[in-house]
Amino acid sequence: MAYLEIKNFYKSFGQTKVLKGIDLSLEKGEVVSIIGSSGSGKTTLLRCINFLETPNEGTMTLDGELLFDGSVKKAEKEKFLREKRLNFGLVFQSFHLFPQYTVLKNITLAPTLLLKKKVKDYKKQLKNKAKLDNSLTKKQIAEMVSIFKKENLEEIKSDSLALIKKIGLEEKINSFPCELSGGQCQRVAIARALALKPKILCFDEPTSALDPELTGEVLKVIRSLKDEDRTMIIVTHEMGFAKNVSDKIVFMADGVVEECGDPQTVLTNPKSKKLIHFLSSVTNKDGE
């Protein structure tokens, strides 16, 4: 069984059927690019994978664990949804950075909030242990908890600094999002998603909101992630990049996977009419 396995995803909004039975599989360390014309359901698929939408049908397993099963009709508890979401990261087309925080705080915020819960659990665990064998005094527990917290905070800080270095924004570390260019914002958004160490990172047209001269810097960062063997799903309109970076290309049309395979075959040797049409319309646009 593949690392990520999506089977038979259906999703409709009221009367509009958007996903009509999507199958998608992905190995660890692989990069999949999803291409397809506007309205074919690419964003909806990513949102379903990230638990922002609930598919009407279908299953999703990650690393052997069943994360979603459409046949179970009961709504999932918020808490479990949250835990499941953490398996994935999502980079939005329009960044959605938190405008009131600096670059650094944007990246550290979510891990710091998660740490609170972690610290609480750790404290509980120590207390239970103390109850059992009376080995720890209250003071000792408090001390251990504060050390635990401090160590973790330092780790978050150093991880974040490393990420900022990776995206090449050391000088902007204390800037606010409104002081950054679009390309810089998107790089911060990527770092923010990476800070939670997701198993799979999803991109929804990460360069579509950018001026052409800014796409390069973002694509370079994604490229470097590929070199680290991260598992990624990238929705993109950049054909050249998709061909370059992906191990597999999925072409979606009208809510189904129309064609799928390695980049060479799919892009240079398309079989279905829709894909031939799509590719010619994309290349025409590039030619202008």
Place this chain on the structure above:
Amino acid sequence: MDFTTITLKLLEGFLTTCEIFALTLVSALPLGLLIAFGSMSKFKPLKILVRGIVWIIRGTPLMLQIIVIYYVPGLVFHIGLLPRLIAVLVAFTINYACYFSEIYRAGIESISSGQYEAGKVLGMTKSQVFFKVVFVQVIKRIIPPMSNEIITLVKDTSLARVILVAEILKNAEDFVAWGLVYPLFYTGVFYLLFVGLLTIIFGKLEKRFAFVTEGSSAIKVRRKLSLKTKISTFIGSIMIVSAVAIAVIIGLICICL
């Protein structure tokens, strides 16, 4: 009746005015947020109830509400009257909380769903998303309408005199019995100074939140104003306000003589 006595008497009233203002603000700001949540609730009955209350409160005069809260418990239910100041505070708090709630609601609804979703995919809880991500942005957006409403509150405090609370305007009016009209105009100076001060504070707040703007357009933010500009804006604002105040006083004295 010399000028000093009158000034002292007005100051005494002004203290009550400030008291009504401050206590109303402190209680209506959080209550308003609560009402805003109620009016956006997914639980239909609660939403309808809250919106109904807001409609009634905003649809009737504050003066009427003060009178009702002061007299109705005693005259209709025979359980004695509330102390006057308390009655005023209750009426003001409810009234202003309803107005504030609509401002909060507009602010909250103006935040793009992208911000909520960004928080969600980063594993935040609902309350974390609201308080860590959305709330500051809401505050930034509501500062202008809130300042408007708060400035109105300064002047609405004068309605307290309808149940004989000795705020500044009532104290001034009492002098009319002595044949003195100018204290009435003199109160204007107090109101103007107070509102002037608030205007400066709100202006500062707006600047402070300037960076809170979603979108990538490069708005240049001066994060730290230099000390010199700080001092000069401060002195400038004080001068403008005092100039207005002095002009008013001189004008009044001229009229009275």
